[in-house]
Amino acid sequence: MKNALITGANKGVGFETARQLLENGYYVFIGSRNMDNGKSAVQILNEEGFENVEAIQLDVTDLKSVQEAKKKIENKTQVLDVLINNAGINGGFPQAALEASVESFQNVMETNFYGVIRVTQTFIDLLKKSEQPRIVNVSSSGCSLTLNCDPNWIYYHHKAAVYPASKAAMNMYTINLAYELRDTNFKVNAVCPGFVATDFNGHRGTGTVQEGGQRIAKFAMIGEDGPTGKFISEEYNPETGETAW
Structure with missing residues (x-):
């Protein structure tokens, strides 16, 4: 059974990406800054019949929290097959270039x-122990x-000046990492999940979380012939998904 860690996966x-991976036989670690929220997410998935899932307290802004999360996962497995960097914040709006604060x-x-x-x-050392390690950094076509x-x-x-800048920087990190x-x-x-309706955008999105989750899970499970070092937005480019940086 393959193991996956998804940050910010409690909602x-x-x-939804966690649910998609569970449906495909993965063991999923639900990374959540708030442990109670993580446990609630796991309970929902348990009630849907999924057992191979557990919550991990993980605050991506706190190195100690990230390291503690790794220790807990290492108590379960020495191999991580999938890392999905999903946790993110939008920074609030508006985000005018001349008015948004440095803070x-x-x-x-x-x-x-x-x-x-x-x-x-x-987590890179645990990923290196996998036969087919996959890293998906959740991005947005809006940062192209x-x-x-x-x-x-x-x-x-x-x-918007703030949020897209953070994701553009992440994209450059993705290029170098690949x-x-x-x-x-x-x-x-x-990978961009698309403009899907979630709390993140006040449910203004035009797509569903199911569509977004499927898009991310697809690239978490790609085979040996799959792409690497690419910026994917299947909403923008339905044919191949590949999007200009």
């Missing part, structure tokens, strides 16, 4: 960018530099 797209940028980067680095570097410069893009006038692991069995990709 929304992360929770706002710092707070969002702490979770969305530095958090990904903390978790990835902490190319799309944001295209007046014909549907969301061209929906600019490059460093290019001669291994790792597959590392940045």
Whole structure:
């Protein structure tokens, strides 16, 4: 049985991704900053008939918390097959480039960018023990530099300075991570779940969490012939998913 860790998985797209992996026979660790919320998520999944799931207290902004989470997972297994860096915050709105405070940028980067680095570097040794390790960094087509410069893009006038900057930085980290692991069995990709209706966007999204979860789970389970080092948005590009950085 393969093991997966999903950060910020107690609700929304992360929770649905956990359900998708459980349906495909994975053992899933639900990373949750608040342990009570994590346990509640596990209880829901248990009631749906899923047993191979447990909550792990994990605050991606706290290195000690990340390290403690690793110790708890190591008590269960020495191998991690999938890491999904899903935890994120939007930073609140509006996010005008001339008005958003430096503190706002710092707070969002702490979770969305530095958090990904903390978790990835902490768990990389467990991932290296997997025969087919997979890392999915949950991104957004809204952080594409190319799309944001295209007046014909549907969301061209929906600019935000803070959140997209954090995800663009994460995308660059993804590129470098995939490059460093290019001669291994790792597959590392940045995947956009799409504009799905969750608490994250005040349920303004036009897609469902089921669609978002399926998109992320798909790249967590890709085979040896799957892509690596790519930016994927199947909502933007239904044919191949590959999206311009």
